[in-house]
Amino acid sequence: MHYWITGASSGIGAQLSIDLAKQGHKVFASARSEEGLDKTKALAGSHQDNIDIFPLDVSSYEQTLIVYKAIIDKYEHIDCAILNAGIYLPMDLENFQASIVKKTLDVNVLGIANCVEAISGDMIKRQAGHIAIVSSVAGYGGLPSSSAYGASKAGLINFAESLRFDAQRNGMKLQVICPGFVKTPATDKNDFPMPFLVPIEKASERIQKGLNSNKFEISFPTRFSLILKFLNMLPYSLYFKLVGKTTKA
Numbered sequence: 001m002h003y004w005i006t007g008a009s010s011g012i013g014a015q016l017s018i019d020l021a022k023q024g025h026k027v028f029a030s031a032r033s034e035e036g037l038d039k040t041k042a043l044a045g046s047h048q049d050n051i052d053i054f055p056l057d058v059s060s061y062e063q064t065l066i067v068y069k070a071i072i073d074k075y076e077h078i079d080c081a082i083l084n085a086g087i088y089l090p091m092d093l094e095n096f097q098a099s100i101v102k103k104t105l106d107v108n109v110l111g112i113a114n115c116v117e118a119i120s121g122d123m124i125k126r127q128a129g130h131i132a133i134v135s136s137v138a139g140y141g142g143l144p145s146s147s148a149y150g151a152s153k154a155g156l157i158n159f160a161e162s163l164r165f166d167a168q169r170n171g172m173k174l175q176v177i178c179p180g181f182v183k184t185p186a187t188d189k190n191d192f193p194m195p196f197l198v199p200i201e202k203a204s205e206r207i208q209k210g211l212n213s214n215k216f217e218i219s220f221p222t223r224f225s226l227i228l229k230f231l232n233m234l235p236y237s238l239y240f241k242l243v244g245k246t247t248k249a
Contacts (some may be wrong), residue, residue, distance in 0.1 A: 004028045004071060004078045006058055006115060007085035009036025011184035012134065015204040016082060018043050021050035028071050028078070030056040031085065058085045058111030068118035080130035080211065081119050082177075083112045086152070088186045090145040101148040108152035109159070116163070127171035132211060132218075133160045134177045137225055141232040141239065144249035153178075164216060177210065178219040179203055196224040 003020055007013035009031035017029045021044040029037050029051050037053045044051055052074075056067045071078065086108045089100050112133055123129030138146050139153030160176035167174035181187055181194035182203045198206075198221055210218030219225040231239055243249070 001025045002028070002075055002077060002079045004030065004068075004081045004119070006030045006056065006081075006083050006111075007134075008040055009033040010040075011186060012179065012182060012200065012203055012207070013082070013084040014040040014043070015200045016084070016207060017051055019204050019208065021047045025050065026075065027051045028054055028075070030054045030058070030067060032057045058114055059106040061110075061114050064111075064114040064118050068115075072122065077122065077126065078119060078129070080132065081115065082132045082134065082207075082211075083115050084134040084177075085111050085115075086134065088149050091148055092145050093147075096147075101151070104148040104152050105155075108149070109155050112156065112159070123172050124170045129171075130173040130175075130211070131163075131167065132175045132177055132207075134179075135160070137178050137180045137219065137228050139178065140225075140228045141243075143243065144247050160216075175210065175215070176217050177207055178217060178225065179207075180219075180221050180224040196221045 003025055005013050005017050005027060008017045008029035013031065014036070017027045017040050021027050024047075027050060029040055031037055032055065034053065034055045037055060041048045041051045041053060054067045054071060056063060058064055087104060089104055091097065091100050116131065119129070119131065123131070133156055135156040136153040138150045139155075139157045143150055157176055157178070160174060164174045179198070181197045183197055183200050187194060187197070203220070206220040207218060231242060234242070
C-alpha cells in the first residue's frame with residue numbers, strides 16, 4: 001500500500017508513518033519540519049527506506065499541488081491519504097486574537113482542502129482510493145480555550161460528512177478520525193486534566209484498525225467519545241454547567 005501522511009514530523013502522523021513502514025507499506029511523509037521528518041524516518045529503523053520524505057506546508061495551495069505531483073511522478077498513485085496536519089493554539093477570550101483563528105483555519109481546514117483537491121481527481125479517475133481526515137472529539141462541541149481549534153475540527157467533521165456521499169459514488173472510501181486526548185507534543189502544553197489520555201502507540205493501533213474497517217468515524221477512546229456526544233445532546237444550561245465544572249473553566 002502507498003500511504004501519504006501529512007503532519008508526519010511528530011505526534012500521530014509520525015507514529016503512523018513509523019508503524020506502517022515497519023509493516024512493509026510505502027509511506028510518503030509530509031510536514032513543514034524537514035528535521036522532524038528526518039527523525040520520523042530514522043525511528044523506523046531497518047524499515048526507514050519505506051519512508052520517503054516530502055516537506056510541505058499544507059496551508060500553501062501551490063506547494064501542496066507541487067508536492068502531490070512529485071509523489072505521483074515518482075510512485076504513480078496513492079492508495080490512502082491520511083490528512084493529519086494540524087496545529088493547536090489554545091486561546092481564551094481575555095487573550096483573543098483573530099489572527100490565531102485565521103492561522104488555525106488556514107492549516108487545519110484549508111490545508112486539508114488543498115490536499116483533497118490535489119488527490120481527489122486521480123482517485124475519481126481510478127474509481128478507487130481512500131481519504132482519512134483527522135479531526136478531533138474537540139469538534140463535537142465547544143470546550144474552554146478551544147475556540148479556534150474546536151471550530152476547525154467541527155468544520156472538518158462536517159466537511160468529511162459532506163464529501164462521503166461523493167466519495168462513495170466514485171468508488172472511494174472516506175473516513176473521519178476523531179481522537180480524544182493523545183499523548184503528543186500538542187497535548188503536552190495543556191494545563192488542565194485530560195481524561196482517558198491515550199499513549200501515542202495505542203492511538204496508532206486504533207487508527208489502523210479503523211482504517212481497515214467500514215466505519216465512517218474512527219473515534220477513541222470509546223467511553224470519552226460517548227460522554228462528549230451525550231453532553232452535546234443536553235440542553236445548553238446543563239452542557240455549560242457540566243463542562244465548566246469538569247474543566248474548572
